[in-house]
Amino acid sequence: DAGVIQSPRHEVTEMGQEVTLRCKPISGHDYLFWYRQTMMRGLELLIYFNNNVPIDDSGMPEDRFSAKMPNASFSTLKIQPSEPRDSAVYFCASSSALGQPIQNIQYFGAGTRLSVL
Amino acid sequence: QKEVEQDPGPLSVPEGAIVSLNCTYSNSAFQYFMWYRQYSRKGPELLMYTYSSGNKEDGRFTAQVDKSSKYISLFIRDSQPSDSATYLCAMSVGRADKLIFGTGTRLQVFP
Numbered sequence: 158d159a160g161v162i163q164s165p166r167h168e169v170t171e172m173g174q175e176v177t178l179r180c181k182p183i184s185g186h187d188y189l190f191w192y193r194q195t196m197m198r199g200l201e202l203l204i205y206f207n208n209n210v211p212i213d214d215s216g217m218p219e220d221r222f223s224a225k226m227p228n229a230s231f232s233t234l235k236i237q238p239s240e241p242r243d244s245a246v247y248f249c250a251s252s253s254a255l256g257q258p259i260q261n262i263q264y265f266g267a268g269t270r271l272s273v274l
Numbered sequence: 275q276k277e278v279e280q281d282p283g284p285l286s287v288p289e290g291a292i293v294s295l296n297c298t299y300s301n302s303a304f305q306y307f308m309w310y311r312q313y314s315r316k317g318p319e320l321l322m323y324t325y326s327s328g329n330k331e332d333g334r335f336t337a338q339v340d341k342s343s344k345y346i347s348l349f350i351r352d353s354q355p356s357d358s359a360t361y362l363c364a365m366s367v368g369r370a371d372k373l374i375f376g377t378g379t380r381l382q383v384f385p
Contacts, residue, residue, distance in 0.1 A: 161317070190372075199280075199377030200318070200362065213372060248317055254370070261306065261366050261373055265317030 161266035163249050169272045175237040178269045181230055182251030190250040190263060191224055191234050200248070206232065239273045246270050277301050280363055280376030289385050293350040297363035297376045300344065304365040304374075307339050309348045312360045312378065321361070322348070353383045 162181040170176055182189050190205040204214040209226045217224070221240070226232040236243055250263040280297045287293055295309075305326055310318035322337045324330045324346075330337045336349040346365075350357055360380045364373040 200375040202372055205372060250317070261370060262308075262320055262323065263373065265319065267315075267317050270315075 161249055161251050161264055163247075163266035163269050165269060166267065167270045167272075169274065170239055171274050172240055173238045174273075175235065176239045176243075176271060176273075178234040178247050178249075178271070180232045180234070180249030180266060182232070182249070183253075183264055184230065185255065186251035186253040186264075187229075188252040188263075189226060189232050190252075191232070192248040192250065192265075194246045194248060194268070203234070236271075239271075241273045244271055244273050275300060276377075277374050278363060278365060278376045281379055282377055284380040284382055286382045286384065287353055289353060289355060289383055291353050291383070293353050293357070293381060293383075295348040295350075295361050295363075295379050295381070297346050297365075298344055299346075299365060299374075301365075301367070301374075302341070302344065303367045306366045306369065306371075307337070307346050308364040308373070309335075309337060310362045310364060310375075312362060314359075318362055350381075353381075355383050355385055357381060358383050 164179045187208050191203040192200050194200045203216045204224045206226045224234045246268045248268045250265045252263045278299045308323040309321045311321045312318040324337050327339045327341045334351045338347040360378040362378040363376040366373050
């Protein structure tokens with residue numbers, strides 16, 4: 158398997174623009190997570206899905222952030238409008254209970270480095 | 275106060291040294307403990323996991339959990355330059371619960 162695939166790897170945009178980050182989880186995984194990583198706050202969970210249904214979005218910082226998972230192989234995280242304080246590395250991760258001793262072993266993508274000017 | 279605290283480092287050691295990385299936590303309900311390794315400009319990857327208290331060894335790596343002190347450790351023996359990375363601890367209450375991550379400790383092993 159190719160692992161979790163994220164695109165784009167880098168995104169530079171101007172304040173006020175809409176940003177869409179994309180994620181393809183590992184095939185067969187039923188959990189998908191979106192994280193944001195900054196030096197100050199570390200790795201923060203934004204939202205996670207189980208079987209394409211959002212389970213916990215308490216980490217989404219505000220209404221400017223939204224996430225969707227239209228099917229088992231694709232998810233998006235959208236920021237509209239973007240602000241400079243949204244600059245961070247955004248990670249997608251997926252997991253599955255099948256074949257795992259515990260359910261919450263997560264496999265991460267390489268991340269999208271977002272810079273909002 | 276954060277649920278999980280981790281010294282950000284950087285920790286710089288010579289090749290061959292024994293490295294000790296630590297996390298403290300406040301939620302006594304945590305039962306699942308993990309260590310992730312993150313190389314520069316990469317995503318975190320699982321290194322080790324443990325359930326409840328005790329030790330677990332995997333090659334040069336040993337994970338320890340002391341629930342009475344709410345303290346977990348990762349030891350790296352015979353450290354190598356290839357171990358240079360950021361190490362993040364993570365923990366959860368239940369088997370299927372979301373993970374709470376520490377901020378990570380940056381480790382540099384110089385030849």
